[in-house]
Amino acid sequence: xxxxxxxxxxxxxxxxxxxxxxxxxxxxxxxxxxxxxxxxxxxxxxxxxxxxxxxxxxxxxxxxxxxxxxxxxxxxxxxxxxxxxxxxxxxxxxxxxxxxxxxxxxxxxxxxxxxxxxxxxxxxxxxxxxxxxxxxxxxxxxxxxxxxxxxxxxxxxxxxxxxxxxxxxxxxxxxxxxxxxxxxxxxxxxxxxxxxxxxxxxxxxxxxxxxxxxxxxxxxxxxxxx
Numbered sequence: 001x002x003x004x005x006x007x008x009x010x011x012x013x014x015x016x017x018x019x020x021x022x023x024x025x026x027x028x029x030x031x032x033x034x035x036x037x038x039x040x041x042x043x044x045x046x047x048x049x050x051x052x053x054x055x056x057x058x059x060x061x062x063x064x065x066x067x068x069x070x071x072x073x074x075x076x077x078x079x080x081x082x083x084x085x086x087x088x089x090x091x092x093x094x095x096x097x098x099x100x101x102x103x104x105x106x107x108x109x110x111x112x113x114x115x116x117x118x119x120x121x122x123x124x125x126x127x128x129x130x131x132x133x134x135x136x137x138x139x140x141x142x143x144x145x146x147x148x149x150x151x152x153x154x155x156x157x158x159x160x161x162x163x164x165x166x167x168x169x170x171x172x173x174x175x176x177x178x179x180x181x182x183x184x185x186x187x188x189x190x191x192x193x194x195x196x197x198x199x200x201x202x203x204x205x206x207x208x209x210x211x212x213x214x215x216x217x218x219x220x221x222x223x224x225x226x
């Protein structure tokens with residue numbers, strides 16, 4: 001394995017014998033469902049797995065969630081909060097699991113964080129340097145779902161749209177529905193720009209759960225030579 005930048009001091013990439021798989025996608029893309037199906041698929045084949053995701057650090061996740069509720073975080077502060085959450089999980093969960101030979105399944109990774117920051121006006125180079133500690137995954141799958149489908153799925157699940165996933169802090173529109181559509185298009189544009197650089201495998205998430213799961217399992221088999 002290798003790091004995108006200088007990485008974490010003292011960590012030798014050659015000691016990381018496990019595998020890192022990332023599934024990216026907006027809320028409503030079916031990401032969590034596909035993560036569960038992939039974990040079951042791998043464990044049924046005898047592989048030990050570990051699931052990680054955003055805002056799961058024991059160091060700052062509670063404080064980050066609390067701060068988001070009040071909508072009081074500045075852009076740089078929020079970026080650093082998320083970067084701290086990621087770095088803590090990387091050092092204390094992801095790297096130990098990879099050393100032990102686990103397949104680590106990441107429910108979103110640095111790419112979502114980078115896209116969010118850039119859409120909110122952060123300098124792309126600064127954002128890239130912020131996540132230079134990140135490991136390069138063995139496979140990155142991006143579930144692309146049309147904004148219209150995302151709206152329908154979020155309403156079915158929660159009967160509402162999330163403030164942050166709708167980009168309401170950006171002042172795109174006073175109407176949360178319209179803001180959601182505009183914001184998701186901006187995020188998808190960033191993922192399109194990052195696709196070549198980071199080697200995403202784009203999967204059409206508008207299809208049935210079974211069809212998407214079948215394509216993902218094939219890509220995982222090929223990438224990990226299962």
